[in-house]
Amino acid sequence: MAQNSFVTTDVERTCRRKYDNIGFFENGFAIVKLNGKYGFIDTHGNEITEIKYDYVYDFVNGFARVELNDKCGFIDTTGKEITEIKYDEVFGFASGFARVELNDNCGFIDTTGKEITKIKYDDVWNFVNGFARVRINDKIGFIDLSGNEVISIKYDYAYDFVNGFAKVELNNKCGLIDINGNEVISIKYDDIDNVVNGVSKVKLHGKYQLIRVTVN
Secondary structure, eight states, X not given: OOOOOOSSHHHHHHHHHHOSEEOXXXXXXXXXXXXXXXXXXXXXXXXXXXXXXXXXXXXXXXXXXXXXXXXXXXXXXXXXXXXXXXXXXXXXXXXXXXXXXXXXXEEEEETTSOBSSOSOBSEEOOXXXXXXXXXXXXXXXXXXXXXXXXXXXXXXXXXXXXXTEEEEEETTEEEEEETTOOEEEEEEESEEOOOBTTEEEXXXXXXXXXXXXOOO
């Protein structure tokens, strides 16, 4: 942990007397170390957490990952633990949700710490345009922002929604689905492009054609 220059001389003097080490201020907070444990102070030198964690990471988007007894969780900028420190792994918040892992399964929490899904998936991807891809038993589907499985987990692979459509693959063939899960282009093509201006380019048996699609 690098030594830090503080905003005020008083804060600098106080912290030099008290802590074993002090990090740089990032987003208004600095990591401090005392007796092998970590916590945070604000720019006034106030401790926003107990100095109790085995390790902590800088705040990003208003939340910081903290580790205790080989488990992970998050705190907010008030120092409140928004989750139990119970996960095997956590990842930073993106679009208001964070991936968490427990017992070799994964799911999502929101910024209040609520699990919006059961922690049951083999893999999950970040939310894009209101949907996140999830995988179970080598099959992929989609959940919405409430954690509901809105598109069946049945595809060999799927891509994020772009312009209201997502490319999906099944049995080495490609097609397109809309946000309601309707297969708007049959899964029979060797390759398929995203929809641009209502048109997608598809490939079949080495030949290309254009197919017009519309949002239902």
